[in-house]
């Protein structure tokens with residue numbers, strides 16, 4: 001099956017790059033990622049439009065809302081203006097839409113062994129005869145639990161639902177159930193896309 005095929009490639013890419021066992025440290029070593037042969041990564045989409053900056057990295061941090069305590073931040077935060085469109089990182093299936101956790105209005109997408117999670121979206125979960133979907137009037141979207149989506153497809157808009165101090169996308173990645181630092185994946189994508197540019201320039 002196609003999905004399993006590229007999922008295996010992605011997993012193999014992480015292993016080839018030596019990242020899978022030590023993700024927390026490995027992402028500091030950009031040369032490891034940049035020299036990898038993982039051209040599969042060119043298929044990934046940057047997950048938000050109107051990107052303004054990274055506001056909180058993956059890992060331990062001081063709580064943004066709770067004073068002096070530390071907490072584990074399970075994803076990467078992207079600042080973007082309220083209402084900016086969010087794009088699916090990879091093709092896959094929407095396995096859950098929800099709006100009852102600190103993550104706020106949430107879309108979870110499964111792509112083989114990967115799960116990518118998008119938090120704090122605009123809108124609320126609604127239900128009709130076909131099932132659950134995100135009701136975000138004015139977005140022009142109606143993302144449904146169970147539907148398939150393409151890489152780069154718009155799946156929602158940046159909002160402030162759940163536990164957040166400002167409009168941003170919180171993006172979490174899991175591979176075979178384990179959290180992955182999204183910065184590792186973004187760096188691999190940039191490296192693959194740079195290689196692609198170089199190759200096409202050389203061919204002219």
Ligand SMILES: [Zn+2]
Nearest residue numbers: 075076077170
């Ligand atoms: Zn976050």
